Amino acid sequence: MAISYDELRSARWFAPDTLKGFGHRSRLRQMGYDPEDWEGKPVIAILNTWSDINPCHAHFKDRVAWVKKGILQAGGFPIELPALSLSENFVKPSTMLYRNLLAMETEELLRSHPVDGAVLLGGCDKTTPGLTMGAISMGLPFVYLPAGPMLRGNYRGETLGSGADAWKYWDDRRAGLIGIQEWQEVESGIARSYGHCMTMGTASTMTAIADVLGMTLPGASSIPAADANHIRMASAVGRLSVEMVWEGRRPETFLTRAAFMNAAIASMALGCSTNAVIHLIAMARRAGVNLALDDLDALSREVPVLANIRPVGERYLMEDFYYAGGLKGLLKQLASRLDLAAGNVTGHTLGEALADAEVYHEDVIRPLDRPVYREGSLAVLKGNLAPSGAIIKPASCDARFLHHTGPALVFDDYPSMLEAINDEQLDVTPDHVLVLRNAGPQGGPGMPEWGMLPVPKKLINEGCRDILRISDARMSGTSYGACVLHVSPEAHVMGPLALLKSNDLVKLDLTARRLDMLVDDETLERRWAALKPPAPKYGRGYTWMYLKHIKQAHEGCDFDFLESDFGGTTPEPDIY
Known part of the structure; x- marks a missing residue:
């Protein structure tokens, strides 16, 4: 519906023949504007x-x-x-x-x-x-x-993609397959x-x-x-x-x-x-x-x-x-x-x-009958580890992990995880399930992109490039691998991920859309009773406010007071 100049919101500032209107117009003139710049x-x-x-x-x-x-x-x-x-x-x-x-x-x-x-x-x-x-x-x-x-990025005639190829070549460097010279060439060519x-x-x-x-x-x-x-x-x-x-x-x-x-x-x-x-x-x-x-x-x-x-x-x-x-x-x-x-x-x-839209290269944009992957990019998992949901990107991970049961290797924070991952004597196999918790909306805080946990160096040296990983964190959109993310509710707010211990068996069943820890109810009850909420990390400022009002991953991580159904409105500013 068309509107007139008098109905413009800005006219409330600039049109009135009042002292405030005078103030607004005079300050525009102060910056070199003439009435012809704003009138009408x-x-x-x-x-x-x-x-x-x-x-x-x-x-x-x-x-x-x-x-x-x-x-x-x-x-x-x-x-x-x-x-x-x-x-x-x-x-x-x-x-x-x-x-x-x-x-x-x-x-x-x-x-x-x-x-x-x-x-x-x-x-x-x-x-x-x-x-x-x-x-x-x-x-x-x-x-x-x-x-x-x-x-596009470029490295010695090879096309590089931001993020994805950084992970790939970093693992090659960790395995000793490329040296500092090649690594620096990737660094200078990946973002052009x-x-x-x-x-x-x-x-x-x-x-x-x-x-x-x-x-x-x-x-x-x-x-x-x-x-x-x-x-x-x-x-x-x-x-x-x-x-x-x-x-x-x-x-x-x-x-x-x-x-x-x-x-x-x-x-x-x-x-x-x-x-x-x-x-x-x-x-x-x-x-x-x-x-x-x-x-x-x-x-x-x-x-x-x-x-x-x-x-x-x-x-x-x-x-x-x-x-x-x-x-x-x-x-x-x-x-x-x-x-x-x-x-x-x-x-x-x-x-x-879309009337004039065309596809000029059907290997880049595939037709429906010849897809890159037969289902969509993402899948939602639920179970006793993620009652409110978790996300996996099945199209970008090794298919053998989509139906997998293995022992958990659990980390409570990112630094300890990194230290263990780089230990070549770490007791880990390709069947293990790496778990990082306390990295969600509140635990991070801010849900950092830590969910693509590095493959342990011991396994990298053996040629392994993928392993099942679970976290209440996010991962970069350029990442890949068997990563279960956004586990909700997060461990920091006493979600069941907080109960998991190393060597517990974890089962992922993509067909059933299930993510479960194979731990009996009696054991879980004992763990619940012993669980204590974490002490507050922040006592002031924006992060304090954030932790008071942030919602969980399955709800979009917005502030509760900003969603459309919060129940209140914000009036237009008064202009006197």
């Missing part, structure tokens, strides 16, 4: 997650200029607002600790400033859910601008341009999810960061943001349950990151959509992996995916399973967006 125009906030230490977003300084150009072309007034950068590589203990802080900042930046709509610049793992969760809760028209994947990881890790997964949900220009998530099409997309996003304001195109008009189910289907077909589960559930709950682990597991049994992209795929990377037809090409292959009536930021439907 929607104000568009550009939330920029650029920083000097975020390589995924290194090009955002330039992209902002192109977004502003598009906003000005369409008759809007752009204002850039810096937001928390969340550089995955450098922020410790985990960017997941701060995803909700970015969501809060996004919501409050939009609420407190005189803006009518927004462009959100993100891409590195947690910036996509953080920015969009906050913008969904605020409810203003917004469009998401994805950073785009970096170019700005942009996020070019594997189907968390960044590529989440920008694709934003795309399918209708938050981006259709297909924008596939464009490599270094491609000139990415620059043109930035200007188009600027123009679109102004149109969205005038048309009153708010997120609730297209973020429906159908949109979230489409995103979940596409995730499975992409060979998505395990982190997608937590973020997609959190985003859905912000939009008032009840999406649960059982919904995702049901889809995983029906939707095959079609994207032949590492780490699930055999050889290709995001650059190849773009040239093969990109996300729109993959969605075209899935059209029979999608709700094509779902809308997007353009005001059109998904079906209309």
Whole structure:
């Protein structure tokens, strides 16, 4: 529904002939603006997650200029607002600790400033859910601008994929198969341009999810960061943001349950990151959509992996995916399973967006009858070790572990685990089940990416490259292997994982979707009675607040007071 200038939110700041209106206008003039810059125009906030230490977003300084150009072309007034950068590589203990802080900042930046709509610049793992969760809760028209994947890596003529090949070559170095010279060549060749990881890790997964949900220009998530099409997309996003304001195109008009189910289907077909589960559930709950682990597991049994992209795929990377037809090409292959009536930021439907989509390379984007993997990327496990659920990525691990029983080797913290793993005399076999606990949402805190536990050096030297691992932590979306993650409830809040002891037998049955410790009830009762809750780690600050309000992995790890069903509302700011 079209709106008039008087109905613009920013007009409350700039239009009134009052002392406050005078103050707002005079301060704009102080910065060199004339009334022609803002009168009768929607104000568009550009939330920029650029920083000097975020390589995924290194090009955002330039992209902002192109977004502003598009906003000005369409008759809007752009204002850039810096937001928390969340550089995955450098922020410790985990960017997941701060995803909700970015969501809060996004919501409050939009609420407190005189803006009518927004462009959100993100891409590195947690910036996509953080920015969009906050913008969904605020409810203003917004469009998401994805950073785009970096170019392919290269090492002596071999294509390298971020993350996945780092793990591979690190194990080769631990085994003595390569030396420092080769290792440094991998280091200098694996990340050759700005942009996020070019594997189907968390960044590529989440920008694709934003795309399918209708938050981006259709297909924008596939464009490599270094491609000139990415620059043109930035200007188009600027123009679109102004149109969205005038048309009153708010997120609730297209973020429906159908949109979230489409995103979940596409995730499975992409060979998505395990982190997608937590973020997609959190985003859905912000939009008032009840999406649960059982919904995702049901889809995983029906939707095959079609994207032949590492780490699930055999050889290709995001650059190849773009040239093969990109996300729109993959969605075209899935059209029979999608709700094509779902809308997007353009005001059109998904079906209309896919009208011109094609697949140009069917080994990169497979047809339904020749998938990379016969089921979806993820599976949800439950049992006496994970009554609320756990996640495994069966498409990227050795099939022999998908039905496996073995003795547990349990670690209570990451440092002791690392020390033991590097001990070549460790009493461990390929049948053991490595367990790391106390690394969940509260135990980490922030659920760090520790879930891909290193294969013990003793086994590496014997040629073993995979072993069953279980944790209440997460793992990088670029990781692979037989890793059971997100065990919920976590050990730190007295989940049953806290009862497990070394040498207990653990059974994984993928067919039955079960994860159990084979320990009799009487023994478990004795262990429950002896279990003591851990002492609080933090007495002040953001982390103290985080630990008081964070929800468990199967619920999306959002703060309880930020979800759509919390029961309260936040009013618009008073302007006097």
